[in-house]
Amino acid sequence: MFHLSDYLPILLMFGVAIGFAVGNVLLSQFVGQRKRTRTKSMPYECGKDPVGSARERFSVTRMADRTLAVYRSALGGAQATSPGKRWV
Secondary structure, eight states: OGGGGGGGGHHHHHHHHHHHHHHHHHHHHHHHHOOOOHHSSSSSBTBOOSOOTTTOOOOEEEEHHHHHHHHHHHHSOOOOTTTTTOOO
């Protein structure tokens, strides 16, 4: 039989965990240092000065090709010869 009181410790644990997380975020916003400098405002690219725009266009087919390459490597190098055939 289902009793909500049986799940009260679990619900209490989730409440405490969520309260702890929200409390830490809010506390860091109120207590944390706010030093805005020109260097901190710059975009970060692996420790180098950014070159060019981040809004450059790229080929969707290239992105799809890279995604399929990741899937193939995750499957251990399996490749499909054509849509109607089995994996080789």
